[in-house]
Amino acid sequence: MAKQRSSRKHRKAAEQEVENDDEVTVAAEKEEDGEPAAASHDDEEADGAVEEDVEREEGAGGGEEEATDAATGGGEEGKEEEEREVRFDELGLDEQLKRALRKKGLDKATPIQREAIPLILEGKDVVAKAKTGSGKTFAYLLPMLHELLKLSSEGRIRKSAPNAFILVPTRELCQQVHNEAASLLEFCTSKLRVVQVNASMSDKDIKVALSGPPNILVTTPACVAACISKGIIRGSSIKESLSMMILDEADLLLSYRCEDDLKALVPHIPRSCQSILMSATSSADIEKLTKLLLHNPFILTLTEVGHAKEDVVPKNVQQFWIPCDAKDKMLYILALLKLELIQKKVLIFVNSIDSAFKLRLFLEKFGIRSSVLNAELPQNSRLHIIQAFNARLFDYLIATDDNKSKVEMQANKGNKKDSKVSRKQLQQTLDAEFGVVRGIDFKNVFTVVNYDMPPDPAGYVHRVGRTGRANKTGASISLVSPEENDIFEDIENMLKDVEKGDTRCISPFPLLTKNAVESLRYRAQDVARSVTTRDIKEARRQDIKNEILNSEKLKAHFEENPRDLDLLKHDKLLSNKEIPAHLRDVPEYLIDPTTKEASNAVKLSRAAMGIDKPRRRKRMGFKGGSGKTSDPLKTFSAEGKSRRRGRNERDGEQDRRKRKKVEG
Numbered sequence: 001m002a003k004q005r006s007s008r009k010h011r012k013a014a015e016q017e018v019e020n021d022d023e024v025t026v027a028a029e030k031e032e033d034g035e036p037a038a039a040s041h042d043d044e045e046a047d048g049a050v051e052e053d054v055e056r057e058e059g060a061g062g063g064e065e066e067a068t069d070a071a072t073g074g075g076e077e078g079k080e081e082e083e084r085e086v087r088f089d090e091l092g093l094d095e096q097l098k099r100a101l102r103k104k105g106l107d108k109a110t111p112i113q114r115e116a117i118p119l120i121l122e123g124k125d126v127v128a129k130a131k132t133g134s135g136k137t138f139a140y141l142l143p144m145l146h147e148l149l150k151l152s153s154e155g156r157i158r159k160s161a162p163n164a165f166i167l168v169p170t171r172e173l174c175q176q177v178h179n180e181a182a183s184l185l186e187f188c189t190s191k192l193r194v195v196q197v198n199a200s201m202s203d204k205d206i207k208v209a210l211s212g213p214p215n216i217l218v219t220t221p222a223c224v225a226a227c228i229s230k231g232i233i234r235g236s237s238i239k240e241s242l243s244m245m246i247l248d249e250a251d252l253l254l255s256y257r258c259e260d261d262l263k264a265l266v267p268h269i270p271r272s273c274q275s276i277l278m279s280a281t282s283s284a285d286i287e288k289l290t291k292l293l294l295h296n297p298f299i300l301t302l303t304e305v306g307h308a309k310e311d312v313v314p315k316n317v318q319q320f321w322i323p324c325d326a327k328d329k330m331l332y333i334l335a336l337l338k339l340e341l342i343q344k345k346v347l348i349f350v351n352s353i354d355s356a357f358k359l360r361l362f363l364e365k366f367g368i369r370s371s372v373l374n375a376e377l378p379q380n381s382r383l384h385i386i387q388a389f390n391a392r393l394f395d396y397l398i399a400t401d402d403n404k405s406k407v408e409m410q411a412n413k414g415n416k417k418d419s420k421v422s423r424k425q426l427q428q429t430l431d432a433e434f435g436v437v438r439g440i441d442f443k444n445v446f447t448v449v450n451y452d453m454p455p456d457p458a459g460y461v462h463r464v465g466r467t468g469r470a471n472k473t474g475a476s477i478s479l480v481s482p483e484e485n486d487i488f489e490d491i492e493n494m495l496k497d498v499e500k501g502d503t504r505c506i507s508p509f510p511l512l513t514k515n516a517v518e519s520l521r522y523r524a525q526d527v528a529r530s531v532t533t534r535d536i537k538e539a540r541r542q543d544i545k546n547e548i549l550n551s552e553k554l555k556a557h558f559e560e561n562p563r564d565l566d567l568l569k570h571d572k573l574l575s576n577k578e579i580p581a582h583l584r585d586v587p588e589y590l591i592d593p594t595t596k597e598a599s600n601a602v603k604l605s606r607a608a609m610g611i612d613k614p615r616r617r618k619r620m621g622f623k624g625g626s627g628k629t630s631d632p633l634k635t636f637s638a639e640g641k642s643r644r645r646g647r648n649e650r651d652g653e654q655d656r657r658k659r660k661k662v663e664g
């Protein structure tokens with residue numbers, strides 16, 4: 001497949017040779033158009049090209065296989081090579097980048113990096129699909145920087161507009177990708193400049209950022225479209241300068257209503273521009289975008305590289321579920337956190353901002369501090385909350401999903417007329433470019449809790465993908481109410497389909513007994529009742545107020561002191577009432593011996609993994625190094641040692657059947 005394609009670099013060279021001669025350029029393009037594999041933004045032609053790829057992907061052996069064979073030389077030899085670990089040094093990258101990677105302590109390429117980097121270096125358009133946390137950012141940043149460093153050393157950088165666009169769906173991602181690129185360039189002697197601009201910036205600030213212009217622009221499709229329509233970036237300059245365009249988290253771009261913005265950009269993209277599309281999940285949107293923006297691309301799917309069965313959710317993430325009534329969810333989460341049955345740091349997903357604050361207030365009454373991340377907060381605060389959580393200044397973060405589904409869900413309620421009003425109102429209060437789940441590289445999150453189930457299986461994959469990043473260990477726990485049974489089944493079916501297995505991928509959570517839950521029921525119910533709608537409204541208002549006040553202070557402060565994290569305590573108490581001792585500490589008599597054992601096992605494993613502070617490790621009897629101990633989630637059974645996993649799974653199944661019957 002790869003061999004059939006004309007290399008973009010050759011076309012680029014040809015274009016450069018004829019660029020001053022319009023007549024010849026037109027002739028050259030016409031000639032190209034006649035080629036079977038020619039690039040074109042014309043829909044019909046693009047359709048044909050993509051269909052060819054899809055067919056190949058679906059044909060015997062699948063496109064992934066072909067993609068991998070082409071990348072590695074093909075056949076059995078190729079497969080052996082796929083399994084070999086590849087060091088960055090072997091990928092033909094610029095010396096400056098190799099040095100930067102060494103300084104960052106990165107040595108071996110991840111599978112997506114190993115496969116995508118050579119293809120991108122060859123100048124091909126690539127659609128790459130690989131699971132969350134698999135290192136997709138460096139998979140495109142490294143070859144992109146390599147190419148720009150090369151152009152720069154040869155004095156061929158064009159300076160009327162940025163040479164590369166990286167388009168991402170959210171502002172949080174703009175910042176994150178910008179930081180990743182800047183951290184690599186920091187170690188390069190050639191001075192390439194990367195900037196990020198987003199819709200929250202004033203036109204003046206955007207103009208200042210884009211003056212020069214920078215070599216790489218990280219932004220959202222909406223922002224780049226606005227820059228073009230306002231004349232901040234001229235379309236003709238893009239045509240002259242742009243040599244690479246990346247669409248990261250491409251599976252999400254269209255759901256952030258970026259289609260029109262991307263369409264507005266298409267006419268300005270030069271034919272020679274190499275385009276790369278990265279995504280964690282497959283969807284019809286990916287195909288749509290591919291047709292819109294890419295030229296006869298190479299499809300690289302890393303879920304099945306080399307025939308190896310690999311999971312859409314990283315293998316290193318253990319997935320669990322707990323069946324419970326919707327009204328008992330606060331009780332269950334209290335039991336998990338208060339009885340220390342799950343490892344910190346914990347990211348808890350809820351489906352609405354009110355639920356997030358209700359949960360925060362509820363947990364706060366038991367002395368468990370958390371912070372809420374949501375679309376209402378100013379952008380600075382959101383960035384700082386993520387930064388503080390990553391720096392382990394607090395352990396529990398409650399996050400609302402991306403606002404799209406919320407806007408949709410809430411706007412669809414009620415009649416049509418009302419829905420228009422509420423959609424407008426919602427969009428005024430919520431930041432349309434907010435997306436906490438998708439693509440954010442939360443550092444060292446051990447447990448992801450689905451307090452509310454996500455609206456669809458792709459949402460589940462993205463949420464759970466916030467743990468187990470870069471091959472670290474992680475766990476996810478989904479609290480599933482009977483009303484959420486259908487979506488839970490959809491998720492399980494999707495996991496089974498993708499992984500082509502028959503076994504269930506999500507096991508019942510083994511460490512929480514009914515006794516443990518019941519021991520906290522009355523306290524939990526009392527406290528839950530005491531959190532009123534008014535409290536929630538007030539807490540929400542107070543939080544925004546605090547964050548807005550902080551936001552400007554934080555911005556100024558961090559410009560001067562980028563490493564100072566003291567101001568970032570986002571888990572401050574919302575209520576000023578003292579927490580009663582009987583709620584802060586669970587009395588010993590309430591904790592049954594099995595739960596105590598489970599909790600100790602979790603603590604022990606935490607200490608052994610080196611997650612705890614040194615003093616605690618010492619207190620628990622560990623000396624130096626990060627020792628290893630067996631994982632309580634694998635070895636412990638709340639029901640006794642002899643009846644472990646099988647029993648639990650059976651119970652889960654029975655439980656579910658029972659509930660189905662009740663529903664039926």
Ligand SMILES: Nc1ncnc2c1ncn2[C@@H]1O[C@H](COP(=O)(O)OP(=O)(O)OP(=O)(O)O)[C@@H](O)[C@H]1O
Pocket residue numbers: 106107108109110113130131132133134135136137138279280438439440441465469470
């Ligand atoms: N070769 C490598 N070796 C070790 N760690 C790596 C390597 N490449 C990337 N990482 C780290 O892995 C983590 C996840 O990378 P990244 O954010 O690029 O994943 P992703 O595939 O884009 O995930 P998502 O789909 O969720 O956005 C980051 O913390 C990154 O620094």
